[in-house]
Amino acid sequence: MLFAALPCRIAILHVSVRPMRRMLLLPAVALFLCTPPGVEQHASAQSSERIVVAPPTALTQRPRTGTVSSPFFAGTVTAAGGEARIEFKIDYSNATIYNPETNKNDPVRLRSYRDLHETAAPAIPFVAPTIEVAPGETVRVTLKNDLPSSDASCPASLPDINVPHCFNRTNLHAHGLWVSPTGNSDNVLLSIAPSVSFEYEYNISIEHPAGTFWYHPHLHGSTALQVSSGMAGFLIVRGSRLPSVQTGGDVDTLLKGADGLPFTERLVLLQQIQYACRDASGAVQETATGKYVCQPGQVGEIEGYDQFGPTTWPKSGRFTTIDGQVAPVFTGAQVGRIERWRIAHAGVRDTVQLQFKRMRPGAPDFASLDPTQQLNWIEQNCIGARLPQFGFASDGLTRAKISERDTTVLQPGYREDLLMVFPEAGDYCVLDDMAGPSGTVNATTKIRKFLARVNVAMGQAVGADAKAFLQAELISAANRTMPETIRQKVRDDLANDMGLFSFVPHPDVADSEVKGRQTLQLKIDVSSGLKFFVDGKAYDATRIDRTLPLGSVEEWTLTSGISPPVGHPFHIHVNPFQIVKILDSGGNDVSSAGESNDPQYANLKGVWKDTLFVKPGYQVVIRTRYRRYIGDFVLHCHILDHEDQGMMQNVRIAVPNGAGGVLTNHH
Template structure:
């Protein structure tokens, strides 16, 4: 039961209620959203000296150099708050740990945030400290698409535009227990600044490890202003009058689907069928029976925010623009993000189940959702800011939002309801609470938040954009909040596509999970793309719909046709806003609804080698919904050059 503090009075029974409400409020105060821990990054200058990250970010910009990072992978014992019981569950899960940090992390199942710059060489050493004993390695039936080898791993820098070969972003290697491996990412000087993330990507164990919390933000910070020849980094615009960047909220959404098991190995549940752990039991993730269609809502687990469940975001001020960098690092649930004003004087303590959440949100989260101003998707700055009330995040997505809270008070952070065809689990999604934001007294921005944001960005352009580019930036912002001077990729023209066509159909069929009807075969012939060429892709998916993701090269969305062949990439749909304002934008991950057709274009520049495309419902990937891709050197006659020695 949740009680408004203003309703409490002085009787004995009411004092008991007050005690409970105070305890609930204390729990909220303890679960404060803090940024994920910063990775201890060392950088080498030409002198050979090593400097910490903050010395570089605040000092002279680096043209080139080395960033050195060390991560360990091991089991971690900790606890996760469970609103169903109002208490914490003990858990033992695989996690990333910064090898240089000695103090225990506040939220151990959130990997350190890695900050890098364009032009750097990033050397990341991964140490697999997990035990070699694992009953699932190799797979019990000897098949590659049966989940297996849960203690083997590797690392994928999701969204980075770097080489997929050798010891760069190579997801086709295995780092076994007891092995240290150093990745080397040569980040090009023209790499877009933006919000990316990293996670394990070894076929057969990806979902299990990511669901354990093995995921972290990877932020590329840029300092290049726009010029007449090249786009600039949006970071150079988003600064306050003091010269400080807009306040940032790094937000890592995770879905840690831990379970406790009885003596026979069966998942323990409560009277409602939700996962339950008895006192003294320790939850874990050791089997793929914890994944599958509908398993996330049935589990009763909660989407966490930077490792905290139902937490409070502190420190916002009315009328101050914030940049929310959001990454969906979950495995198989959609998030439909909204912000609403919260009824004064209420707390959200023990919300026992989905219905309790739904009822609490309906009673206490008031009015229309606040406007959100989306400046980037999947780390790539948009051609123009998209104003929306709802941001739909599917697994693998990133969104950068500018948020303005109009007045002091508390605000609900909501995962709103959605129809069955709009979300990963293919069932009607109920409304949930993710947390709250506490907003202090500031400078009221007025009732027209779009006009306020426009005025603030124009003033920022006057302060921060060089004179030669300033008028164009101002004209763009004044024309429907356009950001063409900061968009990193040129539009793809009809003439650029040389007649090549690529098709990717993600579905579950008679042969199991597959792409174009074929389950993943690591030894089979890869899809071959030609370096320097460009293709138009047709993306389709079977029930329940699947998020398509391809490594290395992003794609530009040309059309999204619904089953009636209507393009919904401009206005979206009445019951589902997720495709609105996507025409012409660039992504690396996109949910393909069953029965819909997405037409996208991609160019293949600079990097050759083998990588993958796959469904980002990660247990689908582990069971075969993945395909090898190869970018090869042209032979000068319309084909590709053969390998030679």
């Protein structure tokens, strides 16, 4: 009896999980936490309490009756054409973040999104509630800014808009949603001051793709500071549309088990919360080796842009969090049970190269080791070949074919939907692999990091070929779920290298459609101080940099400056784009096979996205349609401190005038 020999206590955890293919809200769970001899009590508490807990679901009111065909929705929901109401407040929240450097919890005070009518403070308040909606719904999000009105960063007059400022003002961006950018829709040109409430209204088209999206603040001058504080959450559009001979459907309708329920789902929110403590002079407090440090009694905060920059994240000693926790444990997995991992990179300052490996049986707890031992732990305990990952959607948009890989590269703003199959019982390492400078947002060599552990129980045998197992399971799912008129096509596509052609939300952009061309360069200028430019200019709120005709289709060529050689993730609002080709510095198209020393561009040809990393010296060619919506919005670098300091443009989509131009007024 192992536990009988250990000092134990009972901890009450309120857990939200998604086992057995549906989301369940469980009552409080009692855990027996036992401390091995020689280990302090706080270390045991860390290990036991750092179980991955799915972000809370936003409290949503749907005043009309009806149903949406998805078991994930809780309670009464509205049918297409109905309304979903959500009310958030923004305020400071006090919590803790586990610090492997000290094997203790660091107290932090961070800005956060919270449900306005929550009955109890969440355990992890800097992971925002998940918004779940359906195509055809009108989604109303009330945002109440409860941050302090006293704000030294917000002077009455600002000489340069590209100097970070007004850290307590905010707004809301529905990243990746295909909705209007104007009025009280996805309008990032609004500013919501402290004590002000504002209601956003997203009219989600009945044609809107189902998929994984996210939301975060987007007020120029404070975006990076607020997002890095943890102000980010999933925005999931859940679909129930079956494909037909004439129209595509939602891949959600296919991804179901023999019991008719959706595959087990994991929401994985990746964040870099770069909190720091400051000394008496206001400088970030560091150890002799340059790592951030908080003394007993101090509280970590994010209150200045000296906490950002290409060297600050690696030297800070902070770890990428998963759903708000450092080095946590995923529980509930079973051998042979297909899981859907919805992953969003909601961080600001690191590139994540996601990998899975078997963990050596009997490996010591990573969190119980000192920093020097942690560096060697991965090599000693994460063993064997990398597990295959099966990517079927990028930035929320279903791919034409499932992409098999052993590494998924996530830049800030990216989302990836993976199907995972664990082949044997035991523990698995979730890793962030090393990478060279040209492929990372910090433009520095990154070391391998441990992100999490997956605990896998016995289950259905998989065999030696995970791809063949998954392929057979999906074909079986098609037999059960697809209409008879389309069933054979879906089966044939899956049998032919796991095609998903009946679920792609946008048709390919043909050469004959292209009506115009755009070029764009993202660049840091060091010739006259540190400046952040798009096409040689810093952001000007009064300037419209591009005017684009509604209904047109254009091809864009994107580049990043080579002096200094820094890459940038390009992001544009409203309309997604399709990748045509990615040319390396030698003119070779690497969008299919990728590169031997960098996996991030492999299998991207023809894929639809809304954010894409542009390596220095490369040319990225994309095509996009300007559909449905007019108005002013932005494109920018999704290294958000770059955006706050000027690497952004205003874009306008306008109604054509019938003579080759666009209307410039209403008459």
